[in-house]
Amino acid sequence: MFNQRKYLKERNKTLKKLNICIQCAKYPISINRSKYRCDNCLNKAKKINTDYLKKLRQQRRREKVCLNCGSLYVCNKFNIHTGRKNKELMCEICYLKKxxxxxxxxxxxxxxxxxxxxxxxxxxxxxxxxxxxxxxxxxxxxxxxxxxxxxxxxxxxxxxxxxxxxxxxxxxxxxxxxxxxxxxxxxx
Missing domain, CATH: 1.10.30 (DNA Binding (I), subunit A)
Incomplete structure (x- = not known):
């Protein structure tokens, strides 16, 4: 019986040894930016992730919840250097983490x-x-x-x-x- 998980694990292992991208299996990996992906695949993933985060933050802004964690408890963050309110909504824990x-x-x-x-x-x-x-x-x-x-x-x-x-x-x-x-x- 064919085990897809095992197949992918072996495939990725082989591609890593050959320094070929595990996502597209076409191009050599970008040594400076990633261990396992080429520049094309990294850029695609970055764009998808950026678009997702942008939509998520817009949704959280509409719901008036913390932009970082989605918590309902919200506080306004002051920009310490100018004293003007920043439009970022953050819960107290995320503010303290920042x-x-x-x-x-x-x-x-x-x-x-x-x-x-x-x-x-x-x-x-x-x-x-x-x-x-x-x-x-x-x-x-x-x-x-x-x-x-x-x-x-x-x-x-x-x-x-x-x-x-x-x-x-x-x-x-x-x-x-x-x-x-x-x-x-x-x-x-």
Whole structure:
């Protein structure tokens, strides 16, 4: 009896040894881009995948659910650098994963950021302003990267995005000193 699975497994094994595309069995594989497929097949697969993801994101946007995972719990994401609302809808977990990827190098450490938020009791590290993840909360480096601050959880804190923009590349003492000068000058 013919076993298709076994046949395909053997066929693919042979094609891999010969460095021929396992999808079309016509062209040599693209050594720089793939282990098993030629450039033509890779480009076709990429286009199909891109079209599918585009349609999926449009559908999720219409349904007003998280664009990444499809969760019903939605939060608006602020663009930290400009303060304008981005049109991307994201659930809190996907938002934390994205921030984790940016600051800790992997999305798998998102729970560390969530725990840090809870440890700070949902308040800005510098001002005590109540923070909401996905709205006014942003991650700040206590010792900025420009002054050799590290991307580790001990050097990160949650801050109001406006305060984070004001602090920029200052360390904590310089930032507080600058705030005192502003208050003193305006006699507040």
């Amino acid at each position: 921030i984790s990827k940016q600051h800790l190098g992997t999305s798998k450490k998102w729970q560390l950021l969530e725990n840090l938020f809870k440890k700070q009791k949902g308040k800005c590290y510098y001002t005590g302003i109540k923070l909401t993840i996905g709205q006014n909360a942003s991650i700040d480096h206590k010792i900025c990267k420009a002054k050799n601050g590290q991307n580790n959880i001990e050097n990160l804190c949650w801050a109001d995005w406006k305060i984070n923009l004001m602090k920029r590349d200052l360390d904590i003492q310089e930032f507080f000193k600058l705030c005192k000068i502003v208050v003193f000058y305006n006699k507040l």
